[in-house]
Amino acid sequence: MNERRVWVNQALDQFLPGEDTPPAPLHQAIRYSVLSEGKRLRPILCMAACEALGGDPRRALGFGCALEYLHAYSLIHDDLPAVDNDDFRRGRPTNHKVFGETLAIFAGDALNTEAFALLVRSARENGFQPSVALAVIEELAKAAGFDGMVAGQVLDLAKQKEPCSAAELDFIHRRKTAALIRAAARIGALAAEAGQRDLERISRYGEAIGLAFQIVDDLLDEKESDRKNQSATYVSVHGREAARTRAAELCDQALAAIEPLGRPAEPLAGLARYIVDRKT
């Protein structure tokens, strides 16, 4: 995983315009967030899914970086005063704390749009069929759009002020977190030109680890005494014990889904275990 993280960091650094590109403050704000320390889970997952289905993971690297642009935009906008109003992320001041709210809004907007330009560019540079590129673009747009990530974020915020049912929590988690993680896995599978059956396996895997990721986040968040964000969490709705059990169940489901893929899926299996066992 560490080697792949280095690939991702290097590729992101190369794809992003330099800090002197006009208007310089915009590119400084973008690079500050995208190049900050991160797990790079989505790009690494995208490459692992590609590999699991016999594809060359390097061909999925650019797609993975586009997923990271999308993820970075969502974090920048989530931290804004009008959303979660967070001052710190990954131990550093949030984007708007350093660059101001206006630039933080525009940096996020630009990353949202450019994710799609990067998908097109990367598809061309890696010799993908246009039809594969289109499927990848649709996957990302749907995961992040009207019925994807944004829908989850909006309901999440609404539920900070009113009770959240188990069904609503599930709606939120499937969209806010699982949609983009599932899309990362599916895009990797598309990059390997997966057939329908393998694509469904990867979808089940991606959905399960996406939901598990959020539950583990909720468990880890509980420990933080300075929790500002009053979102409903799996722990607040179902309790700690149920959360631990559910995360383990989802990990098992993810592993079962990719079991038929055998040895090439070992990195995917490792990622599922990492997600459930992680401490940060």
Add this chain to the structure above:
Amino acid sequence: MNERRVWVNQALDQFLPGEDTPPAPLHQAIRYSVLSEGKRLRPILCMAACEALGGDPRRALGFGCALEYLHAYSLIHDDLPAVDNDDFRRGRPTNHKVFGETLAIFAGDALNTEAFALLVRSARENGFQPSVALAVIEELAKAAGFDGMVAGQVLDLAKQKEPCSAAELDFIHRRKTAALIRAAARIGALAAEAGQRDLERISRYGEAIGLAFQIVDDLLDEKESDRKNQSATYVSVHGREAARTRAAELCDQALAAIEPLGRPAEPLAGLARYIVDRKT
């Protein structure tokens, strides 16, 4: 033009999720802005460019609606308190005034992303080759991204606090306004499977009317006594007389660029004249 505006309004209404789609407040906020009264210049232009090159304008309607999504997102975010802080647009309260800042941010974000989903969907429904669809997607992403619309908006805001040179003003106008208008025309041309030479004609036309549109906006804005926005304008940098002369020149350039296309380009010529002569 009125007939085409009706087509666009009907298509937008059909493409957008209904107001009851969960989460309902998000879709109410999106529909409030996208379906408000507007000139629909970009979709109409996209269809006219398609027609000018022998294509069926109806096939470009969905692409035009995606341009309108992108445009609507940019207006919602431009009006935010941290950007231009505008309370009214097109005679109605701005999005954040009605739905709050959080929903306005997310409504804009969702439209930015969904513009790309709509391009894919519309390409499929209208039987476009995947390679054409990819060219259209790249066109929109580049026009709106790092070196497009957002770059222009960022420099525009920076120049509200410091002197703006003629070269900087040109940088701003080419990106903030002309990039998306040019893209609208080029996307229409791509939808007609234009050859390189015709695509270049349409590009020159689009760039010229895009710049003219901004100069005329600047002239019209000067008349408004309640101008809040302290952007540098063509009028503030070059004076009213030079602005009028330049707008007329640009209109002539646009007409000259499409002159070889003959009669089918008459609607495009009409749009160029409309842009320079308009009073709102």
